[in-house]
Amino acid sequence: MAYDLEEQEQLDTLKATWKQYGNLITWTLIAALGSYAGWVQWNNYQRNQSGQASQLFEELSKSVAAKDAQKIQRVAADMKEKYPSTNYAAMAALTTAKAAYEASDLKTAKANLQWVIDSGKNEEYKALAKIRLAGVLLDEKAYEEALKVLSAEFPAELQAEVADRKADILVAQGNTAEAKKSYQLALDKMTDKSPAKQLVQLKLDALGGAVAQDKQ
The missing domain is CATH 1.20.58 (Methane Monooxygenase Hydroxylase; Chain G, domain 1)
Known part of the structure; x- marks a missing residue:
């Protein structure tokens, strides 16, 4: 009987606690689960973005090898528009700038380097773009x-x-x-x-x- 009374007291305490804090606990759990789900979804999104961007970058590399200037610029523009947060977008802009510079298209080279400086997420790529931009400006006597x-x-x-x-x-x-x-x-x-x-x-x-x- 003593056991039953003790069990009943614990049950009553639990009910009182839940009545007082139940909504808070429920919403805390919902928020935690929501945050975790969001984190998982974001990571999946980032992986998908990176995978798709890598495929486009491979296409860009083939266009550079073929010296297809129009396709190089088209693919680079797609990457900057669709996958701007990936390192592949900055790599594409740097690659496009180099190809344009070698083709004496300084305007396109500058535009791509400036994009990396303004919109790139990787600090090393941004720094490299500044050095290369300075080289283009040197050629322009600026x-x-x-x-x-x-x-x-x-x-x-x-x-x-x-x-x-x-x-x-x-x-x-x-x-x-x-x-x-x-x-x-x-x-x-x-x-x-x-x-x-x-x-x-x-x-x-x-x-x-x-x-x-x-x-x-």
């Missing part, structure tokens, strides 16, 4: 604009390339002293295994060699 693009913050692994590109622009401006400093900075940030190191050294040598160290 030196100040190019230097402005390079004045942004860049990841440590790209700072040598930034310094090299900045030096190229300074050379074009006739600012040899600052160009030498920038080439030297690029060399200092490169490892001995860097494939670009020899070329940067040649450019520095063409300006008269290493920068003289300031006396302390």
